[in-house]
Amino acid sequence: MTYPHPHFKTVELKHASRLINHGPTVLVTTAHAGRRNIMAAAWSMPVEFTPPRIAIVIDKNTYSRELIAASGVFAVCIPGASAADLTYAVGIATGREGDKFQHFGIEAVPGAVTGAPLPTAGCVAWMECRLIPERHTEDAYDTCFAEVVAAAADERVFANGHWDFREDNAELHTLHHVGAGNFVVSSTMTKAKPLPGAPLISC
Numbered sequence: 001m002t003y004p005h006p007h008f009k010t011v012e013l014k015h016a017s018r019l020i021n022h023g024p025t026v027l028v029t030t031a032h033a034g035r036r037n038i039m040a041a042a043w044s045m046p047v048e049f050t051p052p053r054i055a056i057v058i059d060k061n062t063y064s065r066e067l068i069a070a071s072g073v074f075a076v077c078i079p080g081a082s083a084a085d086l087t088y089a090v091g092i093a094t095g096r097e098g099d100k101f102q103h104f105g106i107e108a109v110p111g112a113v114t115g116a117p118l119p120t121a122g123c124v125a126w127m128e129c130r131l132i133p134e135r136h137t138e139d140a141y142d143t144c145f146a147e148v149v150a151a152a153a154d155e156r157v158f159a160n161g162h163w164d165f166r167e168d169n170a171e172l173h174t175l176h177h178v179g180a181g182n183f184v185v186s187s188t189m190t191k192a193k194p195l196p197g198a199p200l201i202s203c
């Protein structure tokens with residue numbers, strides 16, 4: 001399997017949902033017949049456990065949607081804090097005006113399963129996805145459903161199926177868009193402790 005970075009390790013598909021469970025802003029990448037594209041998306045979420053499926057809002061008027069409809073695949077790449085400027089830049093420009101990879105100097109390798117471009121720098125995880133054809137999506141809606149068919153993450157910040165945001169890996173923390181180019185960066189983790197008393201149910 002091809003990894004965009006030596007620290008990237010395979011994420012088991014049963015853990016793929018955890019990559020976006022906390023709502024990071026992501027980069028959606030696509031390629032079809034010699035054309036490729038990248039855009040920002042703040043709205044995505046897991047919707048099924050097995051096989052892992054996600055929902056992601058990709059405006060039907062975007063160039064990305066055109067390429068996804070044509071190829072049936074895309075990648076969801078999760079930028080780290082150091083890629084905030086790039087994330088915003090690809091979210092306010094359209095690939096219809098030119099190749100954003102070339103324009104912004106984004107190096108990428110094709111994903112082993114889907115061929116969707118995976119940036120070799122700036123991202124801390126990615127999921128390769130196959131679009132689930134839905135009539136409602138084709139007709140009217142911006143929400144797309146997809147099955148995750150491969151995933152990998154930077155082991156310095158996501159290992160054993162869990163994010164591990166620490167002070168010493170701050171540049172690898174994820175971005176969360178709060179509007180107008182402002183992002184919150186994930187930071188302090190807090191571990192829930194059991195409340196006093198016996199649990200009502202155990203799970």
Ligand SMILES: Cc1cc2nc3c(=O)[nH]c(=O)nc-3n(C[C@H](O)[C@H](O)[C@H](O)COP(=O)(O)O)c2cc1C
Pocket residue numbers: 025037038039040041042043044057058059061062063064065087088089090091092093094095096142177
């Ligand atoms: C931080 C950020 C988050 C965004 N989130 C979404 C989103 O969730 N869904 C969406 O359709 N567009 C979103 N956009 C807008 C697209 O990225 C934008 O329309 C982009 O220019 C589309 O590019 P394309 O035409 O090359 O596909 C976002 C933009 C930014 C800057």
